[in-house]
Amino acid sequence: MKCEVCLELLEEYLDGELPAPDQAQVGEHLIACSDCSASFAELTAEQELFALYDAHVEVPPFLWTRIAAHTVDEGNGASNGWYRRVMAIFASPVASAIAVLLLAIAVGLVYVISRQPAPKPTVAEKPNNPTLPRNGTDPNQAGGPKVITTPEQDSRLEVASHSKPKPRYKPATNRTATDQSDVLSTNLGYLDIDDLDTARHIEQSQNLLRSIRNVPVSDSDEEIDVTYDKALSRHLLNENVV
Amino acid sequence: MKPLTVAFAGTLMNSSADLVTRVCQGDSDAFRLIFERYSRPVISFIYDMVNDRALAEEITQETFVRAYRSIHTMRAETKLSTWLFGIARNVARESLRARARANNHIDLADKSVMDLSDNKPVPVDGLLSKELNALIRRSLAALDEDKRLVFTLKVLHQCSYEEIAAITGFSLAKLKTDLHRARAEMRKRISPYAGVGYEV
Numbered sequence: 001m002k003c004e005v006c007l008e009l010l011e012e013y014l015d016g017e018l019p020a021p022d023q024a025q026v027g028e029h030l031i032a033c034s035d036c037s038a039s040f041a042e043l044t045a046e047q048e049l050f051a052l053y054d055a056h057v058e059v060p061p062f063l064w065t066r067i068a069a070h071t072v073d074e075g076n077g078a079s080n081g082w083y084r085r086v087m088a089i090f091a092s093p094v095a096s097a098i099a100v101l102l103l104a105i106a107v108g109l110v111y112v113i114s115r116q117p118a119p120k121p122t123v124a125e126k127p128n129n130p131t132l133p134r135n136g137t138d139p140n141q142a143g144g145p146k147v148i149t150t151p152e153q154d155s156r157l158e159v160a161s162h163s164k165p166k167p168r169y170k171p172a173t174n175r176t177a178t179d180q181s182d183v184l185s186t187n188l189g190y191l192d193i194d195d196l197d198t199a200r201h202i203e204q205s206q207n208l209l210r211s212i213r214n215v216p217v218s219d220s221d222e223e224i225d226v227t228y229d230k231a232l233s234r235h236l237l238n239e240n241v242v
Numbered sequence: 243m244k245p246l247t248v249a250f251a252g253t254l255m256n257s258s259a260d261l262v263t264r265v266c267q268g269d270s271d272a273f274r275l276i277f278e279r280y281s282r283p284v285i286s287f288i289y290d291m292v293n294d295r296a297l298a299e300e301i302t303q304e305t306f307v308r309a310y311r312s313i314h315t316m317r318a319e320t321k322l323s324t325w326l327f328g329i330a331r332n333v334a335r336e337s338l339r340a341r342a343r344a345n346n347h348i349d350l351a352d353k354s355v356m357d358l359s360d361n362k363p364v365p366v367d368g369l370l371s372k373e374l375n376a377l378i379r380r381s382l383a384a385l386d387e388d389k390r391l392v393f394t395l396k397v398l399h400q401c402s403y404e405e406i407a408a409i410t411g412f413s414l415a416k417l418k419t420d421l422h423r424a425r426a427e428m429r430k431r432i433s434p435y436a437g438v439g440y441e442v
Contacts, residue, residue, distance in 0.1 A: 011425065015396065015403070017402070046425075050397045050428075053374065053378045053398060054375060057282075057286050057295065057298060059282055059285055059302075063302060064277055066303050067306045067307060067310075068270075068274070070303075070307045070310075071270075071307055071310035072310070073270075
């Protein structure tokens with residue numbers, strides 16, 4: 001290798017940026033050539049001098065506070081962090097594919113459920129029953145628990161129930177989730193009961209129990225006033241005995 | 243004392259790539275770690291470029307704010323330091339140009355730099371602290387922007403040619419030429435103090 005070529009490559013040799021064959025050739029030349037070797041020594045000394053250079057720039061402590069105010073603090077306060085997290089999740093192609101699959105399954109389930117026919121009611125509704133509705137909630141309790149039915153009301157109920165043609169009682173075969181028919185008797189238990197009054201009383205008693213069970217439990221230590229429920233229960237039981 | 247496996251896992255989780263992933267997932271502590279790791283080289287690089295401490299702090303702040311906002315666009319194969327230096331270089335460049343437009347430009351052709359290039363022998367030992375630093379700083383400021391950029395990245399921050407090309411966007415040929423000329427100019431300015439005077 002000629003000295004001119006060597007001197008041309010000297011800086012790249014110092015920087016370690018030469019291809020391996022050139023690096024080896026320059027190295028061999030430097031061993032053999034004292035002039036080029038002296039030039040390389042000066043270049044190395046200069047490099048060492050620059051290595052001593054220290055800008056003496058310290059990072060001021062307030063710099064992070066300023067940066068954080070415009071970056072991480074901003075992201076924590078708003079939806080930025082949430083958005084970044086969501087974007088990070090969808091950045092992965094596998095995660096994106098799984099998300100799309102789950103979304104498709106969810107849409108399919110919603111579609112299948114919405115296509116299923118609603119179950120037909122099997123028990124005749126009694127919307128005019130003023131004592132206890134079929135859904136098990138007592139309207140009297142909504143306004144306050146202390147409501148007592150008068151004998152006149154009861155007699156009117158009796159008249160109303162007897163004035164209509166009495167259909168044969170068909171017990172429900174498809175109960176709702178709040179059904180608690182096992183409390184008094186099973187459906188099969190009164191299939192053969194022909195006495196409509198007895199069946200009606202049983203149903204009223206079940207409704208009563210439902211209403212009691214559906215009363216929300218209070219967190220406080222206040223006792224639930226059940227005087228009305230007890231009175232009604234006693235009344236219904238008496239009717240049953242008669 | 244922590245078990246070895248735990249310590250090793252902690253080290254892995256704090257690699258630059260892991261920190262970037264964690265920042266993308268909203269981990270603010272990871273961004274703080276990135277700042278602690280890279281703020282010093284970044285602010286030094288910017289200071290070498292602008293030669294103004296207050297401005298260097300402003301540019302460093304802007305660099306990390308921009309980095310945080312665009313970190314999710316960073317490609318996996320990119321080195322975090324290279325990426326940060328690239329942002330810092332762009333912000334510094336914008337800032338210097340804005341300053342020049344406002345007629346508050348930094349006087350890069352400082353006459354005092356050339357005044358130092360006399361032939362008086364000065365012992366190196368006496369310069370190794372403040373004077374040498376001041377001389378190099380002034381000499382750097384006297385370089386034109388591109389030469390100062392490649393010289394700072396190569397000689398002061400030991401970046402590879404590949405990294406410099408990535409940071410600056412310069413071709414390999416241009417950065418080699420600029421680096422060679424920058425070295426020659428710097429040599430000329432510091433030679434009386436360093437005792438070097440060869441011609442390459």
